Amino acid sequence: MAPSAVTSSCVSAAALDHLPVKLAGKAPGQNGTTNGLQLRDVHTTSLVLRTFRCLIADLCEQFKGGHPGGAMGMAAIGVALWKYVMRYSPENPNFFNRDRFVLSNGHTCLWQYTFMHLVGYKNMTLDQLKSYHSTRTDSICPGHPEIEHEGIEVTTGPLGQGIANAVGLAMATKNLAATYNKPGFELVNNKTWCMIGDACLQEGVALEAISLAGHWRLDNLIVMYDNNQVTCDGSVDLANTEDVNAKMTASGWEVLEVADGDNNVEAIVAALVTARSSNSGKPVFVNIKTTIGVGSKVAGDAKAHGAAFGAEEVANIKKASGFDPEKHFVVSDTVYDFFGEIKSRGRHLESEWRELVSDYGNAYPDLAYEFALRVKGQFTKDWANIIPAKEDLPTAPTASRKSAGLVCNPLAERLKTFMVGTADLSPSVNMIWRDKVDFQHPDLRPTCGITGDYTGRYIHWGIREHAMAAISNGLAAFNKGTILPVTSSFFMFYLYAAPAVRMGALQRLQAIHIATHDSIGTGEDGPTHQPIELAALYRAMPNLLYMRPADSEETAGAFMTALSATDTPSILSLSRQNLTQYPQYSRRDGVARGAYVFIEQEDADVTLIGVGSEMSFAVRARDVLLERFNLKARVVSFPCQRLFERQPREYKAEVLQYRAGIPRVVIEAYAVNGWERYADAGYSMSSFGHSLPGAAAYKYFGYDDEVIAERVSAFVGEVKREGMESIRGEFRDLNVSEH
Amino acid sequence: MAPSAVTSSCVSAAALDHLPVKLAGKAPGQNGTTNGLQLRDVHTTSLVLRTFRCLIADLCEQFKGGHPGGAMGMAAIGVALWKYVMRYSPENPNFFNRDRFVLSNGHTCLWQYTFMHLVGYKNMTLDQLKSYHSTRTDSICPGHPEIEHEGIEVTTGPLGQGIANAVGLAMATKNLAATYNKPGFELVNNKTWCMIGDACLQEGVALEAISLAGHWRLDNLIVMYDNNQVTCDGSVDLANTEDVNAKMTASGWEVLEVADGDNNVEAIVAALVTARSSNSGKPVFVNIKTTIGVGSKVAGDAKAHGAAFGAEEVANIKKASGFDPEKHFVVSDTVYDFFGEIKSRGRHLESEWRELVSDYGNAYPDLAYEFALRVKGQFTKDWANIIPAKEDLPTAPTASRKSAGLVCNPLAERLKTFMVGTADLSPSVNMIWRDKVDFQHPDLRPTCGITGDYTGRYIHWGIREHAMAAISNGLAAFNKGTILPVTSSFFMFYLYAAPAVRMGALQRLQAIHIATHDSIGTGEDGPTHQPIELAALYRAMPNLLYMRPADSEETAGAFMTALSATDTPSILSLSRQNLTQYPQYSRRDGVARGAYVFIEQEDADVTLIGVGSEMSFAVRARDVLLERFNLKARVVSFPCQRLFERQPREYKAEVLQYRAGIPRVVIEAYAVNGWERYADAGYSMSSFGHSLPGAAAYKYFGYDDEVIAERVSAFVGEVKREGMESIRGEFRDLNVSEH
Structure with missing residues (x-):
């Protein structure tokens, strides 16, 4: 099935009514000569794109690093998205019903930071933008977007993760909407926008998530594909020659295409508006052809991907853009003004929503109460x-x-x-x-x-x-x-x-x-x-x-x-x-401390550390040690190392008794790595496992009460003879198997 | 693009000439009434399928476990593959130019084991088949196929891995063929066959591998999809409703379909022969519709997937198959005879190939010499x-x-x-x-x-x-x-x-x-x-x-x-x-021992363990310790823990000097887990990292010669004051950062 190419005729006036802002005071969709949309005048849009690209080039140049090419190539997409289509409130990045945005190609984060700056996220100052790749520890512009910083929905960078996160965000909207929305009360109806590059589309995790989004028919998810056909190694054709659109269609997605994603803001807006209002019952994949590093001499080349251009080329880019090559980080008032209306639009969106929630409270008080708790992140029951x-x-x-x-x-x-x-x-x-x-x-x-x-x-x-x-x-x-x-x-x-x-x-x-x-x-x-x-x-x-x-x-x-x-x-x-269940020994509050004394023993000869599914070996070995070897063992249960590390030193000493000169043996059917911190010897696995029924597998690898007790006894005997000093710094593996 | 349904008309006589065995003494492709193929008589084929399925049911029933359903559903595919299409030699499972077979849905391994038994792999006795899921440690029939056992090309089980392995096997053939084959000398021209189920097709790693196989146009790879539309949770529709064939086509694969994979051996043979001789220049995906657990009352149901049927139902299956329900593990001579010709065919294949290699040696002596070394697994140069x-x-x-x-x-x-x-x-x-x-x-x-x-x-x-x-x-x-x-x-x-x-x-x-x-x-x-x-x-x-x-x-x-x-x-x-390069200290043979003394020091106060990219911190901290704190440090380089573990106890003691009462501090910018075996204290990371230029990131997390030396000095001071005994069993983290 051929994807829909977005042209003047395919954006309906009805679809355009969904645009969050009136476009240049004209009724949209009336002007066939500009793809049905009359945006701000062409000169201003061009100025914005040129300014944006030069700013990106400057920001990468200052510390000679970063990823300029993708950010520059996606400039027009950014204008379409951040100015015309996405619903959000820069002054309250946490507005509950905001559209979510995920930058799956996280290395292009300067793109997002810069648009956040232009549209008025208050923390995202020009000074902060300049902290990208700097040594400043107060930077909110790390090398990939991080959730800690306002306006960033998820941390991305490892490729393929972001689009999967976006699927989760879209699912959350669907679930909350189905649970709480009522006729006339669309409490939750936000969209999820995800920017993706050629790389993410190759990662398995993305392909899995794409299948699921198609299966679940998440029509509130719009993925914008920055189709620049370049990755680090060069042309995407080096490693991928599949028909991406056909694959997305086969996976249950609606596919739209934009032929000129470098400059045709109107076409991109039209596509995104179509996607936002699509009633295909499918997630939407907007395939937008762009040029990496557009405007630079390495445009379209892998060289534009992951390195600054060099001062001379940055100057050339500025000259070609009609700017003074000697000036850096220049954003004119015209450009700021271009994005000026977004803050008030965001305030309006939010106040409308608060009113809606308030009315909902009158109409559905119980649900509204529950919804409020959910919004606050609280459980609805104890x-x-x-x-x-x-x-x-x-x-x-x-x-x-x-x-x-x-x-x-x-x-x-x-x-x-x-x-x-x-x-x-x-x-x-x-x-x-x-x-x-x-x-x-x-x-x-x-x-x-x-x-x-x-x-x-x-x-x-x-x-x-x-x-x-x-x-x-x-x-x-x-x-x-x-x-x-x-x-x-x-x-x-x-x-x-x-x-x-x-x-x-x-x-x-x-x-x-x-x-x-x-x-x-x-x-x-x-x-x-x-x-x-x-x-x-x-x-x-x-x-x-x-x-x-x-x-x-x-x-x-x-x-x-x-x-x-x-x-x-x-x-x-x-x-x-x-x-085996141990109600006489086990304690739920013990888990919270990471480890605790399971069976205390006066005058113990050894501490056995039992862990999870292998605890019973420790408890039974304790019996055998007493019966056959007349050795007294205490048993510690150790469900979680990290929780134990958080305990006070005194508690740790009490549980492990490392001052008391009692050797400690951990019993677990895993590689022992890391237990050396808590034990002097380990009964553990030194190889991969074996296909045998569970009990037989344990036995095959020496997990047998008698064998364990024998080896522990021999170890304790050695320590008794030669003193604790003799085992210092030399962790003992008591289960070195032949397998 | 619609996939080709394999019907009587689409298998050419030419394609059938590639069949490795003459079919029932008739010229193939002459009989339009049986899909162009005249296989052994229908009664024998039916007997083989029924025998096979009852054997699977018996094998799972004996220990009440295993995966019978898939194996039974794939019976006809197995007959087509193992008897009619695949080229191999049961008497020499390692015949170099054999077709490779990968069971990507490895949990159906009984299917493979049983066919290996029937076609005459000598180790795969009926007695061995019965060891599946037993406590026998000499079993060559583990719960998933394992490469250690003759005739198994790769270990599978974790879903999605097998098909990726198959892509690698097919690449190997292509590379060797392109390197060594000459006109008239097809030294390497084997096919790779891969069986795959619904599950593997969902895993990201498989989807990545599928894209690559399509990109590389590996037309020597044939994937047979056991399309039974059932996984553990039930219908595949629960989690996957995409158009698999269209997706494969979009990924650059040729798609064939077989409508009745349960019983129509002829149609499957026709499809596989078409796939084997395809000249589309693409890998081939044969979508074969089957019924999981066919012949049982839970046929087509997830219940057939991963559990034995119960004695009563096994008896019912046998009755319905026309067998005595009281008899178990029955394989008649007719069935063995059905597969009887395969061994001699394999011998023939192999002798033909050896002759070819011999002639090649005369025609291309240098290449032949190199090829022989490669076959032996030897490098061609020192x-x-x-x-x-x-x-x-x-x-x-x-x-x-x-x-x-x-x-x-x-x-x-x-x-x-x-x-x-x-x-x-x-x-x-x-x-x-x-x-x-x-x-x-x-x-x-x-x-x-x-x-x-x-x-x-x-x-x-x-x-x-x-x-x-x-x-x-x-x-x-x-x-x-x-x-x-x-x-x-x-x-x-x-x-x-x-x-x-x-x-x-x-x-x-x-x-x-x-x-x-x-x-x-x-x-x-x-x-x-x-x-x-x-x-x-x-x-x-x-x-x-x-x-x-x-x-x-x-x-x-x-x-x-x-x-x-x-x-x-x-x-x-x-x-x-x-x-920093350390030609005066570093030794390549030291790596082979896992760790070695990098800088020896008489009367050392502390041993610093330096690791890899962070070695320079140890060496420089050593200087600071001497200059500022008058402490003498020796330095150990520790590139590999596993190699060090293999060293004799004496060597370990010499390197780490754990008898000497010198405290040891490991310096590495990782989580310290596992180093506690070799050190008494660690200078390590206790959190995730931070986006800063490399040198600044190190400094941010305390990786600074002065800071390291100060903390090490304090630690050494404590040990000197209170004795080695004071740190026993209490590993010290010297770099507990606030981040």
Whole structure:
């Protein structure tokens, strides 16, 4: 199917009525000679474009770095978007119903910063623009956009993440709209705009997210493709010769094209207006042909991508633009004036919305109350009361993936904040609650029997772990606390999701990742499915809580900790196999401290550190040590290293007793890396796993109470003979397997 | 464009001539009534399919687990592939020019194992088949196919990896064919067949690989899509409603369809023969409609996917199949006989090929000699002589990404074994050698000016880090040592590639990953591009060498180590910024031992562990410690933890001097996790990075010679006052930053 080329005839007057601003005092759509739009006079638009491009060149030149080419090439798109089409309020970047904008090609951030400056974001001064690539630590213009700074919706940079975030932002709008909007009360109806380059369109996470957006028919999502056909290596043809438009169409997207994206602001406006008002029931892909570094001598070349032009060329660009080459960072009043109306427009948008919300409060007081709480990022019920008490948890052996369902499902049932999904593992992860509704487009029911609608909060992500986590970042970023994404998959496949989990941690976005099948206990699926080294990544990742609860009580504690951590994503690492329950020892509040004494023991000969799904080996080895070797062991439960690190030194000393001269052995079926901080010896994995039933896999790798007790006993014996001094600085691996 | 439905009329007699076996003694293509093919009689084929399905049901039932549904649904595809179309030799699974087969939907491995049994792989006995999901540690039938076992080309299981591996296998054929084939001498002309399910087609890594295969026009790659429209969660429509065929077409693939993949072996054979002989110049996607669990009462349902059917239902399946429900694992002689000719066919294929190679040796003796070395997996030149000597390396400050180019590019220039590529970072990673030729389809030159051909060994991967690593696994797996893939990107984006890097380590596939921009020294790109926690993953990953060389000499050592490690992938972690060169201290052979004494010091007060790009902080801090604090420091260089772990205990003690009572401080701008094994204190990162120029970023986070020396001095002072005993079990973080 051929995409629609946007020409004069295809923008209807009705569509143009949706424009947030009257265009140059004329009724739009009346003038066939300018593609149906009469924008500000051509001279002013040209001045704005030339000014913008020279400013970009100056900003990159001052410190001889940055990405000028893309930003210059996207100038006309920026004018169309920031001045004519997008609805937002520069004076209140957090206006709830604002259109969201995501710069998926984050390296072109100067483009966004500069437009934010021109339209009047108050912190984005010219002085701040000049801090790009500087040594100033107060800069709000980092090398890629960062969510910490006003007006930036999500941090981007790692390619492909941004468009996936945008899908999440658009989903959030759909879900909130379906939940709260009423006839005459469009409380939430914002659009999500995403700028994307050639690179993002190659990344797998973007391709996954594109499939999902098409599947969900997110017609409130508009992706603007800066089609300049250049990446770092040169022509895109070096690595990609596919038919992008046809691929997007096949993925369920509406495709529009703009032939001259360098200068034809009117055509871009027309396309974006068409996209904004599209009633195709599909997300819209606007393919805009541009020239990287337009206006410079390296226009259209990869050289324009990632380096400053050099002073001489910057001077040439200015001369060609009709400016004084000796003057730098020049923005005339005419240019500022061009964008002058945007602030008042934003104020107006916001006041209209506040009035609407106020009227809604009269018409639907209960919903309005709930909506207000959601806007404030507050839960609508006290979650602490929903979490099962210890006495309501199972005492018979239970897989912690089941325990997680027992805790999470009642929360998800009662709290609309929860959006819970799985990467195609519904039967395995147990995250389905009573009467859950799937997040789906309602039209799927008649066409293929799939139930659900946009109020649905259970998400079938398909087999797309990376997009699951990246889109969840978008859900969480919509407005702090309004949506809590809960993802689920096998722990091993959070390696696929890792780049997005990291972006969540970096952005301080709360999310809960339910990671089941978390050790060699996973069994028959074998080494491809048995995590060994993955915990080392997540334990080292800043601002992430990787928690391995040992039983149902600790699982409840892990959820409480994760729910309290409103600036931090959490991974709950859970077993496939049944775990012994320890109601006599385990404590939910212990999880919050990272580690705690599980079984205290006077005159202990050794401290055994038990971890998560392998706790029972520690407890049973303790019995064997006493019975066979007359050695007394205390047991520490250690679900989370990062939480433990936050404890006072005294608490740490009390739990680990490192002053007492009692050797400590950690028992876990992972690579030991990182445990050396807390233990003197480790009973751990030094190889990949093996395809065997779970219990047999444990045994194969030496996870056997008797064998563990023997090796621990030998180690303790050595320490007793030779003194603690003898093991100083030489961590002992007690389970060096032959496999 | 509508895909071609394969019907009686579309398989030409010429195409059928390519069938590796005469079909039932008839000239093929003469009988219009059976889709142009006359296969063995319909009754026998039906018996084979029924036998196969009942065997699968029995094998899953014995231990109540496994994935029967997909294997049963793909029975007819298997008959078509293993009996009629694929060229291989069961008696020599390593026959060089065999067709490669990859089971991307690896959970259906019983399907492959069972066909391998039926066609006569000698190790794949019925007894072995019964070991699937058993506790037998000698099983060659793990829960997913594993490369260790004869006849398995690559380990699969994590979805999406297999098809990417298949792309690599097909590339290997193209490259070898272009390099060695001559008119009349098609030494290498095998096809790569890949089975794929609905799940793989959703994974980003597969979508990246699909784009690349289309771009490269790999017409020797045939992907057979087991289109059963069911995944774990249920209907594929729950998460994917895109037009798969149109998407494949847009990605540059030829699409064929088979409407009845359950039973119509003839139609499948016709499609596969068409695919095998296609001259479209495109990879071929054969969309085959099947029914998961066909023949069972849960046919077409997700319940058939991942669980045994239960004894009663297995009995029902057998009854419906006309078999005795009381008998298990039954394969009649008729069925074995049906596959009986395959062994001799394989022997014939192989002897023909050996004759061809022999004749080639007479016609092209030099090339034949080189080819023979490649087949044996040997380098054609002594790589050790190509690596620059110490005196030929730079002494002025040099970025280690540049050092890597100095070492690698002469190797790549002279050794055809090297296939080197980059995820669109050619200007940054410096891996281009003189007169390098790109791996490209030659027809791109006239159509879009892209140069290169299939002899090319420089690969533009595009912005597809995950596929880069996954496809490289396929390159390496083609035949051990024949191709050495070298990938390159920023270190941070090896997080995108991590699932594939892991699969390489698990499969013992040699590869070298050039990971530049490896710390906060990366600078302005900011925290999204500055790795902090990633090294913890790769240091914990079994069978992977993560090496951080400190200068050019150590970079040479890292390459020597990586080249010697023929069963292990390596990551070379390299700086963006210039590094001080230490020819007086650094030693290439030191890298091979993981760590070594860089600067020895009598009566040392402290050991400073310097690592890679941050080595200069250790060396300069040493000077400050002496000058300002009168403290003597020795310095250890520690490029690789895993290599150090392999050293004898005495060597470790000598390097780290942990018996000597000298406290050890590691200095690295990463999360410290794992270093606690070797150090008593760490100067490390406890947060994500910051967007600042590299030098400023270091300073911002306390990486400053004076500050480091002050903190180390305070720590050493405390130890001197209170004794080594005082720090036992309490690792000290000397750089707890406020950021």
